Amino acid sequence: xxxxxxxxxxxxxxxxxxxxxxxxxxxxxxxxxxxxxxxxxxxxxxxxxxxxxxxxxxxxxxxxxxxxxxxxxxxxxxxxxxxxxxxxxxxxxxxxxxxxxxxxxxxxxxxxxxxxxxxxxxxxxxxxxxxxxxxxxxxxxxxxxxxxxxxxxxxxxxxxxxxxxxxxxxxxxxxxxxxxxxxxxxxxxxxxxxxxxxxxxxxxxxxxxxxxxxxxxxxxxxxxxxxxxxxxxxxxxxxxxxxxxxxxxxxxxxxxxxxxxxxxxxxxxxxxxxxxxxxxxxxxxxxxxxxxxxxxxxxxxxxxxxxxxxxxxxxxxxxxxxxxxxxxxxxxxxxxxxxxxxxxxxxxxxxxxxxxxxxxxxxxxxxxxxxxx
Ligand SMILES: CC(C)(COP(=O)(O)OP(=O)(O)OC[C@H]1O[C@@H](n2cnc3c(N)ncnc32)[C@H](O)[C@@H]1OP(=O)(O)O)[C@@H](O)C(=O)NCCC(=O)NCCS
Numbered sequence: 001x002x003x004x005x006x007x008x009x010x011x012x013x014x015x016x017x018x019x020x021x022x023x024x025x026x027x028x029x030x031x032x033x034x035x036x037x038x039x040x041x042x043x044x045x046x047x048x049x050x051x052x053x054x055x056x057x058x059x060x061x062x063x064x065x066x067x068x069x070x071x072x073x074x075x076x077x078x079x080x081x082x083x084x085x086x087x088x089x090x091x092x093x094x095x096x097x098x099x100x101x102x103x104x105x106x107x108x109x110x111x112x113x114x115x116x117x118x119x120x121x122x123x124x125x126x127x128x129x130x131x132x133x134x135x136x137x138x139x140x141x142x143x144x145x146x147x148x149x150x151x152x153x154x155x156x157x158x159x160x161x162x163x164x165x166x167x168x169x170x171x172x173x174x175x176x177x178x179x180x181x182x183x184x185x186x187x188x189x190x191x192x193x194x195x196x197x198x199x200x201x202x203x204x205x206x207x208x209x210x211x212x213x214x215x216x217x218x219x220x221x222x223x224x225x226x227x228x229x230x231x232x233x234x235x236x237x238x239x240x241x242x243x244x245x246x247x248x249x250x251x252x253x254x255x256x257x258x259x260x261x262x263x264x265x266x267x268x269x270x271x272x273x274x275x276x277x278x279x280x281x282x283x284x285x286x287x288x289x290x291x292x293x294x295x296x297x298x299x300x301x302x303x304x305x306x307x308x309x310x311x312x313x314x315x316x317x318x319x320x321x322x323x324x325x326x327x328x329x330x331x332x333x334x335x336x337x338x339x340x341x342x343x344x345x346x347x348x349x350x351x352x353x354x355x356x357x358x359x360x361x362x363x364x365x366x367x368x369x370x371x372x373x
Contacts, residue, residue, distance in 0.1 A: 021050075030054070034270065048060065085097065096215070099207045117203050133160035157329075190341050193207065193339075194345045197345040210338045287314060
């Protein structure tokens with residue numbers, strides 16, 4: 001038998017089929033370009049599209065919104081447990097626990113049917129931001145805010161975090177970032193969610209595992225590290241020297257490079273413009289200037305274009321959101337993609353079980369313990 005070719009990091013390997021998103025011609029969800037969706041849709045509409053395959057009608061969107069609003073009310077016991085987690089726990093770890101906790105209160109946890117998984121997705125989609133915001137507020141000795149039924153999910157997320165009514169620009173910025181983060185083909189966390197689903201485990205287990213995969217700084221954790229970079233650089237005057245020094249030291253620059261987008265991430269291109277606009281109203285043009293200098297040098301010197309995390313960290317900063325929320329916000333949005341992939345996996349399931357190439361010792365004889373050196 002000839003041995004199959006090994007691809008480190010599974011680069012270029014086609015490890016599944018999907019009808020949810022494609023990256024061959026920009027990024028498209030169910031055939032719609034992310035630019036068109038970010039220009040025209042709200043996050044709920046895009047969520048519906050990703051999960052159900054079609055854009056919703058007015059009536060479908062209304063009923064979906066009502067379902068989500070209802071699901072924003074989570075059992076107070078869940079919030080009580082979340083409060084008791086040691087304050088030193090990173091918020092991403094609390095999100096992972098939160099997804100797992102929601103399972104214990106979900107009456108359909110073991111029902112793997114498409115209909116039950118869609119209902120559970122809506123409960124996770126609403127429950128996770130409530131947990132995220134309540135935990136953040138608890139860390140600052142603030143009480144959780146009650147969800148507002150007249151607000152969209154993006155509006156509610158901002159309200160639940162800050163306890164202030166967001167304006168239209170802020171809601172739009174949050175909507176766009178949630179739309180751009182919602183789904184991205186077979187990235188590491190989505191692959192994780194499909195591997196778990198392929199064993200016929202449950203949706204909450206897939207999401208919990210996916211959150212664990214997203215946490216790493218090479219994946220979702222990058223957006224928090226991007227802010228560290230911007231804060232360390234501090235001013236546009238220092239930007240060139242800082243980035244040249246970092247590149248000379250062969251440092252990995254967070255927010256740059258991508259496994260599949262070698263000539264540019266279409267999400268980053270879109271968000272860059274929104275960031276620049278928000279920077280004007282929020283008076284953060286100096287940060288935009290600093291980011292531009294760094295971006296130009298990394299692109300010119302290394303040929304590495306920015307990925308979505310590069311502008312999104314700035315966008316969240318301009319929205320006045322604390323850095324520990326950045327990767328959890330990615331979770332809140334990507335739950336949509338993960339769930340859609342779990343549902344798709346189950347429609348045509350075969351357990352995911354690849355092979356590895358053995359690089360260990362040749363066959364050895366057993367050595368009794370008293371003879372071992
Ligand atoms: C996204 C990422 C993990 C893709 O990794 P990958 O496809 O396995 O690419 P590799 O890590 O093999 O990198 C290929 C080359 O580019 C370099 N490179 C890739 N990303 C880089 C970065 N952000 N900064 C500096 N160099 C980078 C590597 O050092 C390597 O150079 P070499 O061939 O001289 O050793 C990688 O680009 C990265 O670590 N980026 C920073 C983290 C980040 O922003 N993640 C969010 C992704 S959406």
